[in-house]
Amino acid sequence: xxxxxxxxMAGEGASEQxxxxxxxxxxxxxxxxxxxYVDRIYNxxxxxxxDHHDAEDLTARTFYRALxxxxxxxxxxxxxxxxxxxxAHNLVANWHRDRMRRRxxxxxxxxxxxxxxxxxxxxAEANERAEALRRAIRRLSPxxxxxxxxxxxxxxxxxxxxxxxxxxxxxIKSLYHRTLLALQEELRRGEEP
Amino acid sequence: xxxxxxxxxxxxxxxxxxxxxxxGSGVEERDPALHALxxxxxxxxxxxxxxxxxxxxxxRELAAMARRRRSVRIVMQRPPNxxxxxxxxxxxxxxxxxxxxxxxxxxxxxxxQVAPGTF
Numbered sequence: 001x002x003x004x005x006x007x008x009m010a011g012e013g014a015s016e017q018x019x020x021x022x023x024x025x026x027x028x029x030x031x032x033x034x035x036x037y038v039d040r041i042y043n044x045x046x047x048x049x050x051d052h053h054d055a056e057d058l059t060a061r062t063f064y065r066a067l068x069x070x071x072x073x074x075x076x077x078x079x080x081x082x083x084x085x086x087x088a089h090n091l092v093a094n095w096h097r098d099r100m101r102r103r104x105x106x107x108x109x110x111x112x113x114x115x116x117x118x119x120x121x122x123x124a125e126a127n128e129r130a131e132a133l134r135r136a137i138r139r140l141s142p143x144x145x146x147x148x149x150x151x152x153x154x155x156x157x158x159x160x161x162x163x164x165x166x167x168x169x170x171x172i173k174s175l176y177h178r179t180l181l182a183l184q185e186e187l188r189r190g191e192e193p
Numbered sequence: 194x195x196x197x198x199x200x201x202x203x204x205x206x207x208x209x210x211x212x213x214x215x216x217g218s219g220v221e222e223r224d225p226a227l228h229a230l231x232x233x234x235x236x237x238x239x240x241x242x243x244x245x246x247x248x249x250x251x252x253r254e255l256a257a258m259a260r261r262r263r264s265v266r267i268v269m270q271r272p273p274n275x276x277x278x279x280x281x282x283x284x285x286x287x288x289x290x291x292x293x294x295x296x297x298x299x300x301x302x303x304x305x306q307v308a309p310g311t312f
Contacts, residue, residue: 027259034255042243056247063255067262130237137237152231152238180227187230 016080023070030067037081038063040154041088047149048092050138058095062088078163085164089146096142136186144179151176 022029046055158172
């Protein structure tokens with residue numbers, strides 16, 4: 001299998017705007033955008049659904065939809081990735097709606113193990129803490145979950161998060177503050193017997 | 194923190210207040226408990242990568258979809274004269290085939306009527 005299945009340059013060095021314009025003119029050029037963003041979108045979706053299989057399915061659907069609608073994409077000042085995240089976010093929201101009655105998700109099932117601990121006991125404790133934290137995150141509103149995942153799993157700035165969530169940077173800062181306090185409260189509640 | 198505090202000095206009395214407009218800005222840096230929580234979040238939400246096999250398969254599927262879209266677009270973008278010629282050609286060929294069928298049918302019918310020694 002060729003490393004670049006879309007048969008074109010990975011787009012290193014090219015500006016995002018150039019890549020988008022090329023993809024709008026030639027669908028095969030979409031490959032560079034795919035190569036650039038697939039890991040980030042997968043990471044985001046994974047933490048929203050907590051399962052690798054579903055994350056793969058939703059990531060695939062995100063890119064199918066993006067390719068199908070790339071011609072209609074209009075640059076309004078926000079990065080192209082914001083458009084992709086919004087597609088992913090909408091698909092995840094539908095996914096949650098569909099499964100709400102059928103199964104419990106998800107962050108608490110995430111099989112991310114803690115690394116960098118000296119003893120197994122330390123690692124086990126760290127994993128336990130991380131699991132408790134993910135369970136607490138799961139109990140937050142979808143909006144707050146989205147914020148934490150974009151901030152910590154994706155490493156985005158408040159400004160970038162604002163572009164994705166359609167809010168100002170100040171509003172994101174404020175939401176982040178409230179989210180940390182709410183999470184603290186959730187953890188406290190989780191520790192109560 | 195100095196930058197996060199508003200100070201007024203009035204009649205020898207200094208009043209200090211947290212900067213209202215900066216609520217939520219680096220809040221975890223000012224609160225040790227929230228700072229620790231942010232550190233834990235960073236560890237609990239470490240980036241995960243997709244399986245290479247999935248990545249490659251999706252890339253191939255998208256490439257196939259992109260090729261189909263490009264083919265459709267090429268046909269749609271042919272100049273009008275080309276499309277008109279294609280239509281006229283197709284119509285002419287189908288008319289000729291119909292006509293030939295009709296002629297063959299009449300011929301066969303006549304042949305049956307005049308054939309000697311038939312009932």
